[in-house]
Amino acid sequence: MKSPATPPKKITIYDVARAAGVGTTTVSRVLNNDPAVKPQTRDSVLATITALGYRPNIAARSTGGGKSRWIALLYQNPVIHYIHPIQQGAIDRCRDADHMLSVHSCQNTGQALIDEVLDIVDQLQPSGVVLTLPLSISPKLIQALRERQVSLVRVAPAGLNDPAARVYFDERSAGAAMTRALIAQGHRRIGFLAGLPEGHPQPDERRQGFADAMLEAGLKVPAAHMSCGSFHFDEALAPLRTMLSRKQPPTAIFCANDDMAAAALQVAAELNLAVPRDLSVVGFDDSYIARIVTPRLTTIRQPLHEMGWEAVDMILRGQATPDMGYQRVLPYQLVEGRSTAGLPAEG
């Protein structure tokens, strides 16, 4: 019940400087962990900061010579389970670095998208930008950002012909590993539901991994067993219905993300196919979805939280400047759920 009407008298760096008997520069140095401050002075300043409850204004810090303490996270039409852990990782890294995260959901495409992003960048002047799929594989966007000289990290499976910093994991070998696991269980007719449409300019790593393993096992994939669901549950239903209601349907289906695998479970139910008895279903990402559907999905664990964390970390460490091409590769893991089963040993 403290004076409820107290005007929120903002306390500034001047107040701290005066109270501590030092100049504002010194306070600023302490704030920025400048090692060139005598420990004794530092402690004294720190003490008054605490005593006064002082908190530096982030906007003022960004003006003048100061570097902005903002990280921008950009996404577009996101698969929620993909973007949220990344965001969380980014927030976690920001917190420990006295930075804040500004999240933007882009709306446009083509030149309008570029303008939209430049608008954000120019207004915010962030320390760096984290680009997630599908923004992270747009060469024009990357190029525009490079011209603006902004640090950026792409969270993206596939490299582009440019040196932008990137965090990723080897989706191609993960896709192959998953496919091999199905083959080892006795599956021969394996369907694949891609996320990226056939003619997409970017290489589809997941699908390539699938193709690698099938080829290596000498298995053919009829065209009818390949389709695309654009990574979204709703859009996956129709192609799945088509694929699974053919005369000779696959005994296993590999979906390029968990959302589409959830759709496969639904379609299987519609067609009275028991999973995994009649049909094995595997996903990709080990997102929240994979854990809560019944049966729990066999999938590839993608370290999304770490990816967000690492992306921001690269920015903070200066490994994401326009002239740098740092890359960080993270490990993946095959997670065995209950959506897959071996095939009875026959032909």
Added chain:
Amino acid sequence: MKSPATPPKKITIYDVARAAGVGTTTVSRVLNNDPAVKPQTRDSVLATITALGYRPNIAARSTGGGKSRWIALLYQNPVIHYIHPIQQGAIDRCRDADHMLSVHSCQNTGQALIDEVLDIVDQLQPSGVVLTLPLSISPKLIQALRERQVSLVRVAPAGLNDPAARVYFDERSAGAAMTRALIAQGHRRIGFLAGLPEGHPQPDERRQGFADAMLEAGLKVPAAHMSCGSFHFDEALAPLRTMLSRKQPPTAIFCANDDMAAAALQVAAELNLAVPRDLSVVGFDDSYIARIVTPRLTTIRQPLHEMGWEAVDMILRGQATPDMGYQRVLPYQLVEGRSTAGLPAEG
């Protein structure tokens, strides 16, 4: 292939003023839609702004007398399907208002939480703060924020004894409506899995709605048919197993959110109960989860996106100042999925 090494010469309000032959004040007025600018002048300024590709620096705008153009969205240990649409709604409203959204995931509890939030508020000086569950029902936090004189909106079902602005929908009557629908289908033994634990200081509106409808129908609810899953899939499994494996299990179970309903589907499968034949399952929220599990859940559609949108809107309209108690009530809707079925007419 424009001069790739061009230093990103920032263009400022001075550049615009000079090019347009006006003072910086006028440019500022145009930027802020001050009606006191002659239309002709405005157009001319707007034209040069476009021509120069000028974008005001948000940090500089926040200093001095300027009002911050930031909205802070705070959450803690979120149910991802609850928080993401709210965030999206908030972003959408911000975009149209020349504001930006800063997202924060709080870590602490008790006094540390309050310090954490005050830290954010003092550093960012946002135009307003959006508090989501469970932060939005913490009286101490609300009180601390009020002392700081910050605008805030609570996204919260239950009112507190304070006049903080709030956006919500009537969870109690929604819970009752859902329960009545089950009763109308012939169910008599209906279980309830709450999100909030029994002794929680905040009223549990969903559970109350359930109780209302059961009472009104003259139905008893044995203690064994009431439990709590804390809104999270993982935590819901154990209580569901207990409840559903009793001798006389409920024929329908009402889960306080969709994530827990997904858990009910899983437990039902474990126990060889077919849904909805042997057990009807209903959720709450109509989140993404409800739409992608099999069978699709019967649930209550909560307008989460709108809630985020409205929350920011209230801040922008000045309806969320510490002395105001505006409330906005949004409609809900019962969504019929495939997880419920009527009971054969017997006793």
Added chain:
DNA sequence: GTGAAAGCGCTAACAG
């Protein structure tokens, strides 16, 4: 209607 000038709170040379 419009402009000149004074900040906003902080960081960054540049001295000492």
Added chain:
DNA sequence: CTGTTAGCGCTTTCAC
């Protein structure tokens, strides 16, 4: 090691 002094880019009185 520390303080003085300019700004940073914008908004806002207060005049005209």
